[in-house]
Amino acid sequence: MIKRVKLKDVLKQYRIIHWINDNKEYGQVTVSQTGEVRIRGYKKGINIGRKRQFIVDLDRHPNTLLFIRQGVYKGGIGVAPPEVNQCVVTENMPMFDIVGVKPRYLSLYLKSPQFNDNVNKLAPLGTAQKAIHEKRLLELEIPIHSEVEQEKIISKIEFILEKKNRLSYKISENRNLIDRLREAILREAVSGQLVPQDPNEDSASALLHKIQFEKEQMVKDKRIKPDYKKLPPIADKEIPFETPPGWVWARLKEITTKIGSGSTPRGGKKIYEKDGIPFIRSQNVWNTGLELEDVAYIPDEIHKKMNATHVFPGDILLNITGASIGRTSIVSRDFKEGNVSQHVSIIRLVNPSVTKFIHFYLLSPYIQNRIMEVQVGISREGLSKKNMELFLIPLPPISEQYRIIDKLKKLLRSCKHLENTIKENEMNSELLMDAMLKEAFND
Numbered sequence: 001m002i003k004r005v006k007l008k009d010v011l012k013q014y015r016i017i018h019w020i021n022d023n024k025e026y027g028q029v030t031v032s033q034t035g036e037v038r039i040r041g042y043k044k045g046i047n048i049g050r051k052r053q054f055i056v057d058l059d060r061h062p063n064t065l066l067f068i069r070q071g072v073y074k075g076g077i078g079v080a081p082p083e084v085n086q087c088v089v090t091e092n093m094p095m096f097d098i099v100g101v102k103p104r105y106l107s108l109y110l111k112s113p114q115f116n117d118n119v120n121k122l123a124p125l126g127t128a129q130k131a132i133h134e135k136r137l138l139e140l141e142i143p144i145h146s147e148v149e150q151e152k153i154i155s156k157i158e159f160i161l162e163k164k165n166r167l168s169y170k171i172s173e174n175r176n177l178i179d180r181l182r183e184a185i186l187r188e189a190v191s192g193q194l195v196p197q198d199p200n201e202d203s204a205s206a207l208l209h210k211i212q213f214e215k216e217q218m219v220k221d222k223r224i225k226p227d228y229k230k231l232p233p234i235a236d237k238e239i240p241f242e243t244p245p246g247w248v249w250a251r252l253k254e255i256t257t258k259i260g261s262g263s264t265p266r267g268g269k270k271i272y273e274k275d276g277i278p279f280i281r282s283q284n285v286w287n288t289g290l291e292l293e294d295v296a297y298i299p300d301e302i303h304k305k306m307n308a309t310h311v312f313p314g315d316i317l318l319n320i321t322g323a324s325i326g327r328t329s330i331v332s333r334d335f336k337e338g339n340v341s342q343h344v345s346i347i348r349l350v351n352p353s354v355t356k357f358i359h360f361y362l363l364s365p366y367i368q369n370r371i372m373e374v375q376v377g378i379s380r381e382g383l384s385k386k387n388m389e390l391f392l393i394p395l396p397p398i399s400e401q402y403r404i405i406d407k408l409k410k411l412l413r414s415c416k417h418l419e420n421t422i423k424e425n426e427m428n429s430e431l432l433m434d435a436m437l438k439e440a441f442n443d
Helices: 103-109 113-122 147-190 204-220 300-305 352-363 365-373 385-390 398-440
Strands: 003-006 011-014 017-019 025-031 037-044 052-055 064-067 077-079 095-098 141-144 248-251 256-261 277-280 296-298 316-319 328-330 338-340 344-349 392-395
Touching: 025 064, 064 103, 077 103, 103 141, 103 147, 103 398, 113 398, 147 352, 147 365, 147 398, 204 248, 204 392, 256 385, 277 300, 316 352, 328 352, 338 344, 344 352, 344 385, 352 365, 352 392, 352 398
Parallel strands: 277 338
Antiparallel strands: 003 141, 011 095, 017 052, 025 037, 064 077, 064 095, 248 392, 256 344, 277 296, 316 328, 316 344
């Protein structure tokens, strides 16, 4: 027989106030969107701003449930495992004793579509930060089966969960394999191993001479400023791999008219507008292209003042700071005008015909590893202009570049197709789990 009770009938709140000791180290708790309660890190008391905290006491309350007021509608609710015992939480993470129901049964129900639907009905709309107080949450009803039926439901779902976890592990393995495959393809492409060479083609030396001549002409025409700083010669020990006959090495500065990051307009975010000139930040730069859905806009007059950091079609943009360092995009031909923040560097090539090959080289393990090696600063989260200028670039003959790009695109499309298949399998796995939970708790 199934009976319906309110959550307040099976959850009894407890609060054990603890005043933070500056000299003591504390484990701090979080709850993930999958309902996993875990330690998010350790912090010395002196570095904890809010001194009034609460202790998770599993010695006296072994079956403890926690949730995050601002995250419960996203799945931030779960049962505490032994490792969080004696850790601290803030007042925004209420704790409860689980009584009158098996903790695992309740834990599984909290992952069900029914519970998720009910919680989302409580979530306030139109606010920047949704928060649900426990008084409202505890009024929700849940179905309670007999103890025997609870055990059956737990066993049935655990069996499916085990299969799902095995599938998730396999999916993760396959993703890693595709990542390694993509790296291998890029490595072969930019080192001359992906397509055959044609001895009848002009060597890349002719291409490099042409680029240098074009750059000198731009200086004469006053389209770019002259740069009198000489680049150091390329030493054999610097060259990361052997290239085929007919290829040449050049430093990035030799083949570009501009390498440089943007800046933050005076006033920062306060000057952003709903429309105007796109102001490209690191979150807009992805390896697959610019994503401008959440792009910021700056007024035209500010854009004009920042004339040194105007973005044009064909520019390569490279993230040079933060967690996304190394991500790079080619600005598409239909892009009209824009500007960049100090976290993004513009790489403008003398000869646009080599843009796609250079972009793929920037994506390759060779240059990505180099980016990680030459970061500057204590936090190692910045890539300097000087280091970028000295990057070694392999140049194939232009016809071979085109063949490499064609082959690369086909192989990378195959990788993307495999990724989509994996993603579809993952979604089907989640849908199956949801259906299973819905059926199990359907009263």
